[in-house]
Amino acid sequence: MDNAIVIFRNISGRIALQELLDWKRKVQALGIYVDEKARGKAIILHLHHEDDDLVFYLYEQSGEYQLHIEYMRVKIGDGRMLKALESMIESLKLHAEKYYTGRSVLYRTLYVNGIIMDEGVFVERKIPPDWDLRIMREALMGHIYIALEQYMDAKKKGDTQLVQELHQRLCTFVEEVAQVDQVLNSDRFNS
Secondary structure (H helix, E strand, O other), rough: OOOOOOEEEEEEEOHHHHHHHHHHHHHHHOOOOEEEEEEEEEEEEEOOOOOOOEEEEEEEOEEEEEEEEEEEEEEEOOOOOHHHHHHHHHOOOOOOEEEEEOOOOOEEEEEEEOOOOOOOOEEOOOEEEEEEEEHHHHHHHHHHHHHHHHHHHHHHHHHHHHHHHHHHHHHHHHHHHHHHEEEEEEEEHHH
């Protein structure tokens, strides 16, 4: 099991200096060597234990540190590095996703503010092929509602030039929605 891999994605959040110092003490208590180097407004943290190394950056911003790790692979090994990262996520109240396999099944743990919000077998949700068109349709409908409100206000005020301009804009939006609906209702997405 010590060659197994755990993948962390989108680890992010803001960290106060005292929280960071407390976490580093916990990690050192696990027997992990923590090397810290400051470079301008960035801190490079290097965690080392036996053959395992993890390196990540913290950026100072308004008296706090900003952390964002898009992707990190961690060998389970004796579990210390894994405990260090899980401890970081939980004690520093970070957002993160953790993925690991067991018995040919992919598991996911979702952390929000350091709290486990979802844990279990990961079922990938595929975005339907018409997703972009549906989003475009919703955006166009939003423009139509805004233009309708402006049209009603202009009509109340008696601004005929603005009423004509808004009427043209509404017609354009309606035509675009009709084109999107035509594609959405075509055989291309219904088969």
